[in-house]
Amino acid sequence: MTEFSATAARLLATMRAQRPLVQNITNFVSMDVAANALLAIGASPAMVHAPEETPEFVAFTGALVVNIGTLSTPWVEAMHVAASTAHTLGKPWALDPVGVGATTFRNHVVEHLLALQPTLIRGNASEIMAVARIAGVGGAGARPKGVDSANATSEAEAAAVALAAKHGCVVAATGAVDFITDGARSLRLANGSPLMERVTAMGCALTGVCGAFLAVEADAFAATAAAIAVYGVAGELAAERCKGPGSFRVAFLDRLACVSEEDLAARLKVIA
Amino acid sequence: MTEFSATAARLLATMRAQRPLVQNITNFVSMDVAANALLAIGASPAMVHAPEETPEFVAFTGALVVNIGTLSTPWVEAMHVAASTAHTLGKPWALDPVGVGATTFRNHVVEHLLALQPTLIRGNASEIMAVARIAGVGGAGARPKGVDSANATSEAEAAAVALAAKHGCVVAATGAVDFITDGARSLRLANGSPLMERVTAMGCALTGVCGAFLAVEADAFAATAAAIAVYGVAGELAAERCKGPGSFRVAFLDRLACVSEEDLAARLKVIA
Amino acid sequence: MTEFSATAARLLATMRAQRPLVQNITNFVSMDVAANALLAIGASPAMVHAPEETPEFVAFTGALVVNIGTLSTPWVEAMHVAASTAHTLGKPWALDPVGVGATTFRNHVVEHLLALQPTLIRGNASEIMAVARIAGVGGAGARPKGVDSANATSEAEAAAVALAAKHGCVVAATGAVDFITDGARSLRLANGSPLMERVTAMGCALTGVCGAFLAVEADAFAATAAAIAVYGVAGELAAERCKGPGSFRVAFLDRLACVSEEDLAARLKVIA
Numbered sequence: 001m002t003e004f005s006a007t008a009a010r011l012l013a014t015m016r017a018q019r020p021l022v023q024n025i026t027n028f029v030s031m032d033v034a035a036n037a038l039l040a041i042g043a044s045p046a047m048v049h050a051p052e053e054t055p056e057f058v059a060f061t062g063a064l065v066v067n068i069g070t071l072s073t074p075w076v077e078a079m080h081v082a083a084s085t086a087h088t089l090g091k092p093w094a095l096d097p098v099g100v101g102a103t104t105f106r107n108h109v110v111e112h113l114l115a116l117q118p119t120l121i122r123g124n125a126s127e128i129m130a131v132a133r134i135a136g137v138g139g140a141g142a143r144p145k146g147v148d149s150a151n152a153t154s155e156a157e158a159a160a161v162a163l164a165a166k167h168g169c170v171v172a173a174t175g176a177v178d179f180i181t182d183g184a185r186s187l188r189l190a191n192g193s194p195l196m197e198r199v200t201a202m203g204c205a206l207t208g209v210c211g212a213f214l215a216v217e218a219d220a221f222a223a224t225a226a227a228i229a230v231y232g233v234a235g236e237l238a239a240e241r242c243k244g245p246g247s248f249r250v251a252f253l254d255r256l257a258c259v260s261e262e263d264l265a266a267r268l269k270v271i272a
Numbered sequence: 273m274t275e276f277s278a279t280a281a282r283l284l285a286t287m288r289a290q291r292p293l294v295q296n297i298t299n300f301v302s303m304d305v306a307a308n309a310l311l312a313i314g315a316s317p318a319m320v321h322a323p324e325e326t327p328e329f330v331a332f333t334g335a336l337v338v339n340i341g342t343l344s345t346p347w348v349e350a351m352h353v354a355a356s357t358a359h360t361l362g363k364p365w366a367l368d369p370v371g372v373g374a375t376t377f378r379n380h381v382v383e384h385l386l387a388l389q390p391t392l393i394r395g396n397a398s399e400i401m402a403v404a405r406i407a408g409v410g411g412a413g414a415r416p417k418g419v420d421s422a423n424a425t426s427e428a429e430a431a432a433v434a435l436a437a438k439h440g441c442v443v444a445a446t447g448a449v450d451f452i453t454d455g456a457r458s459l460r461l462a463n464g465s466p467l468m469e470r471v472t473a474m475g476c477a478l479t480g481v482c483g484a485f486l487a488v489e490a491d492a493f494a495a496t497a498a499a500i501a502v503y504g505v506a507g508e509l510a511a512e513r514c515k516g517p518g519s520f521r522v523a524f525l526d527r528l529a530c531v532s533e534e535d536l537a538a539r540l541k542v543i544a
Numbered sequence: 545m546t547e548f549s550a551t552a553a554r555l556l557a558t559m560r561a562q563r564p565l566v567q568n569i570t571n572f573v574s575m576d577v578a579a580n581a582l583l584a585i586g587a588s589p590a591m592v593h594a595p596e597e598t599p600e601f602v603a604f605t606g607a608l609v610v611n612i613g614t615l616s617t618p619w620v621e622a623m624h625v626a627a628s629t630a631h632t633l634g635k636p637w638a639l640d641p642v643g644v645g646a647t648t649f650r651n652h653v654v655e656h657l658l659a660l661q662p663t664l665i666r667g668n669a670s671e672i673m674a675v676a677r678i679a680g681v682g683g684a685g686a687r688p689k690g691v692d693s694a695n696a697t698s699e700a701e702a703a704a705v706a707l708a709a710k711h712g713c714v715v716a717a718t719g720a721v722d723f724i725t726d727g728a729r730s731l732r733l734a735n736g737s738p739l740m741e742r743v744t745a746m747g748c749a750l751t752g753v754c755g756a757f758l759a760v761e762a763d764a765f766a767a768t769a770a771a772i773a774v775y776g777v778a779g780e781l782a783a784e785r786c787k788g789p790g791s792f793r794v795a796f797l798d799r800l801a802c803v804s805e806e807d808l809a810a811r812l813k814v815i816a
Contacts, residue, residue, distance in 0.1 A: 021418045029575045029591050031301045031342075035472035040517045045472070046371065046418035047301050050344045053377035060374075061418070070575075072594045072618070074344070099590065102604075105597035146565040146590035146605070198801065200579035200589070245584045246797025253518030257470065293690040303572045303614075307744035312789045317744070318643065318690035319573050322616045325649035332646075333690070346616070525790025529742065 004187070005268045008226040009261035011217050016042035020062030020215035024208055025049045025079050027069025027098060030201030033249070034067075037205035040256035041230070043212035049078040058085040062092075062215025065208050066118075068109055069098035069147065069201075076109050083116040092119040092214035092223075096207035101130025101144040110134055119220050120170045121163065122207045124149035125156035128173040132159030137166050148197070153179045161186065170220045172210070174203060177271065178228050182221040189225070190269040191232030193239035195248040202252075206231050209256075233267045234259045276459070277540045280498040281533035283489050288314035292334030292487035296480055297321045297351050299341025299370060302473030305521070306339075309477035312528035313502070315484035321350040330357040334364075334487025337480050338390075340381055341370035341419065341473075348381050355388040364391040364486035368479035373402030373416040382406055391492050392442045393435065394479045396421035397428040400445040404431035409438050420469070425451045433458065442492045444482070446475060449543065450500050454493040461497070462541040463504030465511035467520040474524075478503050481528075505539045506531045548731070549812045552770040553805035555761050560586035564606030564759035568752055569593045569623050571613025571642060574745030577793070578611075581749035584800035585774070587756035593622040602629040606636075606759025609752050610662075612653055613642035613691065613745075620653050627660040636663040636758035636767075640751040645674025645688040654678055663764050664714045665707065666751045668693035669700035672717040676703035681710050692741075697723045705730065714764045716754070718747060721815065722772050726765040733769070734813040735776030737783035739792040746796075750775050753800075777811045778803045 021044045026034055031047055038045035048057045058064055064086040066079045086093040095118040100110045111134050121131060126149035132139030139159040143150035156173040164171040165183030172180045178189040196202045210227040217223035237259065238251035293316045298306055303319055310317035320329045330336055336358040338351045358365040367390040372382045383406050393403060397414075398421035404411030411431040415422035428445040436443040437455030444452045450461040468474045482499040489495035509531065510523035565588045570578055575591060582589035592601045602608055608630040610623045630637040639662040644654045655678050665675060669686075670693035676683030683703040687694035700717040708715040709727030716724045722733040740746045754771040761767035781803065782795035 023418075027591070028300055028572055029579050032304050032472065032576050035301050036517065036521075039470050039472055044418050044420050046374075047299070047342050048371070048375075048418075049342065050377060052345065053343070053375035056375045056377070070591050070593065071597070072622075073596065078344075099592070102590075103592075103597035103600045105594060105600070146567075146588050146592075146601075148588050198583050200576065200583055242798075243795075244798030244801040245580065246794040246801075249580075249797075250518040250522055250794055251515075253521075254514075254516030257516040257518075295690075300572055304576050304744065307573050308789065308793075311742050311744055316690050316692050318646075319571070319614050320643070320647075320690075321614065322649060324617065325615070325647035328647045328649070329690075350616075522790040522794055523787075525793075526786075526788030529788040529790075 004270055005264045007222060008229040009264050011213055011223060011226040012230050015212050015216045018216050019044050020212055021046060022063050022065060022208060022211040022215060023048055023057060023061040024065045025082055026065065026067040026204060029069060030067065030204035033201045034205040034208040036253055037256060038208050038212060040253045041209055041212065051078050051081040054078065054082045055085045058082055058091060059089060063211040064091060064093040065211040066093060067096040067098055067204050067207060068106060069204060071109060079113065083113055087116045092220065094118060094120040094122060094207050094211050094214060096204055097123050097127050097131050099147045100127050101142050102146060107134055114167060118169055119214055120210055120224050122172040122174065122210055124203060125151035125153045125173050125175055128156045128171060129159045132163045135163055135166055137162035149175065153177050170224045172224055172228060174206065174228060180225045180228060185221055187225050188271045189229055189232055190271050191267060192235040195239050195245055196235050198245040199249045229264065229268055230259055233263050236267060237263060276542055277536045279494060280501040281536050283485055283495060283498040284502050287484050287488045290488050291316050292484055293318060294335050294337060294480060294483040294487060295320055295329060295333040296337045297354055298337065298339040298476060301341060302339065302476035305473045306477040306480040308525055309528055310480050310484060312525045313481055313484065323350050323353040326350065326354045327357045330354055330363060331361060335483040336363060336365040337483040338365060339368040339370060339476050339479060340378065341476060343381060351385065355385055359388045364492065366390060366392040366394060366479050366483050366486060368476055369395050369399050369403050371419045372399050373414050374418060379406055386439060390441055391486055392482055392496050394444040394446065394482055396475060397423035397425045397445050397447055400428045400443060401431045404435045407435055407438055409434035421447065425449050442496045444496055444500060446478065446500060452497045452500060457493055459497050460543045461501055461504055462543050463539060464507040467511050467517055468507050470517040471521045501536065501540055502531055505535050508539060509535060548814055549808045551766060552773040553808050555757055555767060555770040556774050559756050559760045562760050563588050564756055565590060566607050566609060566752060566755040566759060567592055567601060567605040568609045569626055570609065570611040570748060573613060574611065574748035577745045578749040578752040580797055581800055582752050582756060584797045585753055585756065595622050595625040598622065598626045599629045602626055602635060603633060607755040608635060608637040609755040610637060611640040611642055611748050611751060612650060613748060615653060623657065627657055631660045636764065638662060638664040638666060638751050638755050638758060640748055641667050641671050641675050643691045644671050645686050646690060651678055658711060662713055663758055664754055664768050666716040666718065666754055668747060669695035669697045669717050669719055672700045672715060673703045676707045679707055679710055681706035693719065697721050714768045716768055716772060718750065718772060724769045724772060729765055731769050732815045733773055733776055734815050735811060736779040739783050739789055740779050742789040743793045773808065773812055774803055777807050780811060781807060
């Protein structure tokens with residue numbers, strides 16, 4: 001067992017023991033699977049977005065997750081109120097910039113949310129590159145395809161590092177290889193399965209799970225890396241006994257609920 | 273076979289034969305699973321909320337279900353219009369006060385909906401206690417955790433009875449033990465599985481299923497008890513052959529579609 | 545292998561190779577399953593609806609799908625902006641008139657959308673008859689039951705032909721038998737499974753899949769027929785190894801991902 005798999009196992013155990021409340025302002029597509037992923041792994045999800053109640057609610061959550069998948073002006077306001085409150089209260093909050101780069105509206109929304117200092121930005125390679133471009137720190141060559149990525153995460157590494165350094169946050173570009181950085185440290189993980197791209201909102205649900213780990217660990221780089229590690233190992237195990245994307249999703253939720261220290265020790269692939 | 277299991281079986285058969293139309297104004301997380309639970313058990317669900325069409329739609333539904341999970345001001349208006357219409361037309365309507373007690377906004381919304389005389393209020397123990405407190409009939413000690421409960425249903429019994437008596441409705445606090453009361457009669461059921469708390473919106477879907485039974489049986493206490501009995505037995509059967517929360521949800525929908533009079537007779541656990 | 549099954553197989557292969565981006569403005573119930581069906585069959589779905597970004601987004605999609613299931617005034621505006629843009633840009637767009645005929649509001653929305661010249665209208669028999677009535681070309685006898693149909697597709701054939709002829713579009717009334725027409729040509733398919741009516745939003749997801757085929761084939765009649773053929777065969781295969789509606793949905797997504805030219809050749813039932 002490497003030091004990293006031991007850390008991931010420890011944070012997983014801590015998260016399961018604390019069962020943190022994670023508030024999600026997320027898109028309509030991911031509502032079901034993100035809540036189920038959080039419940040499966042051992043957290044307590046709540047989907048709450050009304051500006052009338054968000055400030056009160058954020059105050060007793062462990063972390064906030066903001067996902068811009070199915071944007072509209074009222075939801076942008078909801079996101080702003082929630083992220084502002086999290087920032088003011090010093091609560092960790094994660095930004096999932098779904099489809100950024102595809103439209104001017106999305107780019108503007110992300111630009112404003114960046115100013116509220118997310119603890120973590122997690123997206124696919126094209127999204128991370130597009131956010132870096134908005135932040136003025138690289139990201140040339142982003143090729144978003146709707147909400148999917150046409151870039152490999154290797155193309156997003158420099159942008160991710162620059163973005164993390166500029167905004168003092170953790171940035172994770174996930175895909176076949178996951179790249180996690182806080183600007184100083186970085187890690188590449190290679191678990192998971194190609195089936196994860198054939199099930200909708202798997203990335204959104206991952207950002208939710210990152211929120212659960214951020215709620216229990218102040219080192220956001222370690223928390224994010226652990227969440228992505230656990231998620232990837234569960235995906236890899238699930239892929240071994242399924243017949244396609246439908247049964248993969250079912251097996252994946254089963255695996256999230258039982259992925260263990262031993263699984264992490266045996267499976268985690270940290271690459272150079 | 274007890275008298276209650278015979279009643280539950282009869283109401284299930286009646287509901288399946290009539291295939292009632294159940295209108296749901298529900299939260300974004302539960303849309304999919306609530307519709308699927310209603311279809312599986314044999315009802316015809318419709319998710320319709322626009323105030324522009326709700327009065328017309330309510331008129332030909334068998335029952336209305338209002339769930340406040342993912343609140344916002346426009347949806348509160350939709351709920352008000354729908355519940356008012358149901359009340360005026362004498363249609364049964366069920367209130368699922370998700371997360372009540374967690375924020376002032378939620379408490380105000382529930383206070384206004386209570387005035388429209390729901391036929392049934394179904395929630396977890398913390399939610400029922402919080403509603404009782406809003407109604408001024410007890411409920412001290414409610415400990416909501418986001419949308420989950422930190423109270424056992426035994427703690428909510430007195431509040432449930434007082435609430436039912438004051439508002440002339442049925443109240444059901446569900447959990448490991450389910451407590452159903454109309455203020456005069458009460459019943460405790462102990463079917464189900466701990467996995468039901470590891471799948472999102474299982475409570476929301478249960479309130480939907482209660483709506484299907486309310487649509488075919490004027491005795492709201494009997495209808496609610498039957499719905500909860502069938503749901504719990506299906507959950508117990510599903511839990512026997514699954515590997516975790518993902519496969520549990522799949523098996524549960526399969527079981528809702530085939531749960532039988534014999535299953536009810538063999539499995540129902542009424543406790544003193 | 546018939547000529548039609550060869551065409552369907554060719555279009556399926558083309559669609560999988562091109563992986564078209566399909567924009568869906570769809571209802572909250574179908575968000576998850578429609579996205580998963582599109583991913584499973586090999587397309588790239590995006591759920592984008594904000595009027596602020598839709599014109600920009602439609603420009604690089606392969607097709608647009610508009611589904612009126614969970615209507616509200618802001619979404620009606622979103623649908624109008626998106627369909628107008630698709631019409632102006634010459635992009636194919638499909639209309640799924642969920643629940644039309646049930647309320648005046650729905651009828652008005654469909655009337656306005658019809659003026660934007662959808663490429664395809666797909667619904668159940670009652671819905672197609674209701675749309676024909678709105679268009680003034682028949683449709684007497686429509687018996688919608690909420691969002692379900694109490695009519696057989698055979699009752700909708702004349703209305704479908706008249707509607708297609710008047711609006712210069714393809715019309716598909718789907719059910720136990722699927723009827724597809726462009727006013728001049730028509731086709732009846734008899735694949736699928738009764739379980740498809742026990743899973744929510746299977747019709748909505750089918751319209752999404754039709755969008756994926758419309759994105760790669762200019763002959764909208766051939767594209768729609770191929771999509772419905774593939775969907776029905778996948779449903780039939782899925783039904784053979786499932787225990788109820790929960791496992792059917794899982795098996796169906798698995799089958800969509802692997803349904804093959806051979807399956808189509810062996811299974812397709814074109815009826816006279």
